[in-house]
Amino acid sequence: MTAVGDRPIGFGPLKRKEDARFIRGKGNYLDDIRLPGMVHMAILRSPFAHAKINSIDTSAALALPGVAAVITAKDLETLGLAWMPTISYDTQAVLAGDKVRFQGQEVAAVIAIDEYIARDALQLIDVDYEPLPAVVNARKALDEDAPLIRDDKDGQLDNLASPTWEAGDEESTDKAFAEADTIVSRDIIYPRCHPAPLETCGMIADFNPETGQLDLYNGNQAPHAHRTVYAHVAGLAEHMIRIKCNDIGGGFGNKVPVYPGYVCAIAGSIVAGVPVKWIEDRSENLMSTGFARDYIMKSDICAKDGKITGLRVDVIADHGAFDSTAQPTKFPAGFFHIVCGSYDLQASHVKVKAVYTNKAPGGVAYRCSFRITEAVYLVERMVEALALEMHIDPIDLRMQSFIGTEQFPYETTTGWTYDSGDYHKTMRVAMDIAGYEDLRQEQEEKRARGELMGIGISFFTEGVGAGPRKHMDILGLAMNDGADLRVHPSGKAVVSLSAQTQGQGHETTFAQIVAEELGIPPEDVEVRHGDTDKSPYGLGTYGSRSTPVSGAAVAVVSRKVRDKARAIAAQMLETRPEDLAWEKGRWYVKGDPSVGATIFDITERAYSGDSLPEGMEGGLDAQVIYDPPNLTYPYGAYIAVVDVDPETAHVTVRRFIAVDDCGVRINPMIVDGQIHGGLAEGVGIALMEVITFDEEGNCLNGSFMDYLIPTALECPDFELGATVTPCPHHPLGAKGVGESPNVGSPPAIVNAVIDALQPLGVNHVDMPCTPARVWAAMQGNAAPP
Ligand code: CDP
Structure with missing residues (x-):
């Protein structure tokens, strides 16, 4: 075992204490909790993506035996709870009163003695909707004649959710491009996908009218911050609110926001004086809770003398109907400007414009540090495209352009200070595990036989561990x-x-x-x-x-x-x-x-x-x-090997090599488990997961029949390696790792698919690389509708 100063590296692969209960089915999840006198809540959701609400008649639902209450926006108005703040300083309707702005939006809540009666009563609520034209394409939402979505906001005349946000330097970037010898441009979409945790979202609110104490049982990723939000929204002292999270069946960013269902359950319990339980079903989770990604990106990258020198990025960020994007306050595009990646660039410039559409709100960091996933995907796709244009091996281009070990701490052209790294070494370890030269040889032989084999690279740098109070906060709360x-x-x-x-x-x-x-x-x-x-x-x-x-x-x-x-x-x-x-x-x-x-x-x-x-x-x-002095900057070298069936366009990920450097590993076995899970998610995102909408705003992926998630069948036996470059400012030399595999794997897989299709002249495919989409690309249509 080596050492960092007097600290031994490698705390050891101790088996997980918590597995004793998990593998015996003894976990205690939200739906396992039954409180005495508890009643149940169900939510009525809008069938329309955009419609005026003329009236809501709840009388028939209220008359159903077993129904205790039906809550609408009017009732919430009397409690001052009709609208709530979002994490991004926007407002979101708790229950729609004036109009609905996305399909699946919350319109009314029924409280009944059991969950079946509550759901039956939803059918009896009569809402008079007047449909309005909907817009689900963020580019079209910017058209002058696009329907105005947020007419509730004073002075809002268009669908822009925020002013354009910029990082880097435009002038020096223009200069780098003017001096470059190769320039490549691409339009790249990171489509809307969903964290889809195994356990959906829910809440049990238990207000005690005698003591004024509000107990909340809820699976969420930030219990203290949620309590502060509820204290403000409900006007209660924080010490009178207690949030208890028991076991949580996955969060992945989906359990960061405060959802309308939570506020309705709280309001229901305060009014009824008994515990109110609300658990959403899978469709509700997929259609109405925080989505991820949905970035439309235009980018140029350039090189001079065989080295990457500049990057230009222009993004339209689709935030859905309410801006509840999860990010620190001063970072309206999250950490997207880490898009210069692992490269020693001369200059870069990034612009991000946020737009409202008639789609569910969110923009949560699905296993990602605030938009780093989108950034890594973009830069790693662009570097691969540049290598193709320059006719050089994509690893050679990366090796010539990496930030050198001696340059750390390294200031990027968009303002980050990377802590430590030895990128060349990590890339070489990945090449060794992959047997890179042999793989290229095998590919050449297969190409000669008409077989479509692809090798894709991704080398990512993340910034995780938000964050230093001198740089960031969420809703005014320091991220300590x-x-x-x-x-x-x-x-x-x-x-x-x-x-x-x-x-x-x-x-x-x-x-x-x-x-x-x-x-x-x-x-x-x-x-x-x-x-x-x-x-x-x-x-x-x-x-x-x-x-x-x-x-x-x-x-x-x-x-x-x-x-x-x-x-x-x-x-x-x-x-x-x-x-x-x-x-x-x-x-x-x-x-x-x-x-x-x-x-x-x-x-x-x-x-x-x-x-x-x-x-x-x-x-x-x-x-x-x-209070962390800086973020930590884990990184990794990933190599994907895919086979594309020339007759069905089906993509098989045959091998996946992942070499992660997350500094000192406390428990290398748990780290490997984290990496396995994240890589599986990356296979899903690259090949099958997407939330899409028709022109009227109907969500086309509201169940696991249509929102495909990967299983062991689609995943290869992941081949992992590690390098250890300690973080200089973390007391243990550790960096975060949980998100890295989800961040780094999609570009490696898509790069491999495009590499496989080189004999057909395909130089672009957007995710997910479904057989239909890959087939269309093979026929010369890179962006099928
Ligand atoms: O915030 P989250 O727990 O999702 O991510 P993380 O900090 O990357 O940690 C994920 C798991 O890996 C935790 O159990 C960590 O303690 C463990 N880990 C580790 O053992 N060594 C590291 N250098 C990083 C994480």
């Missing part, structure tokens, strides 16, 4: 995270976190961090999270921020406890703290290692009746709020 560590007299410890696991293994890895820092066995460290009454404030889990922010918080709080333990040990050993040295689990006298005190001896002393150093309080615990 807390950790609270208590070592009990028995030597067992509890660490409470503001991060919230959704299946990433935090109960294991965060215990490993405490174990590593204090020498307490990981099985003796209990990790608590997901209960706002029992955990410190923080902004939650998304954008691979758990390890960079909360993981750092846990390391720092453990070191605080260790420092206190040192002072106690010094008293016990009758020496000075500075004369002691630490080895895992024990302080000892520098000159005489046989004289020391273990963490268990010290803990006993901390709680005993014996004296403690002057001024020191008893017990062994500490609390921190961690």
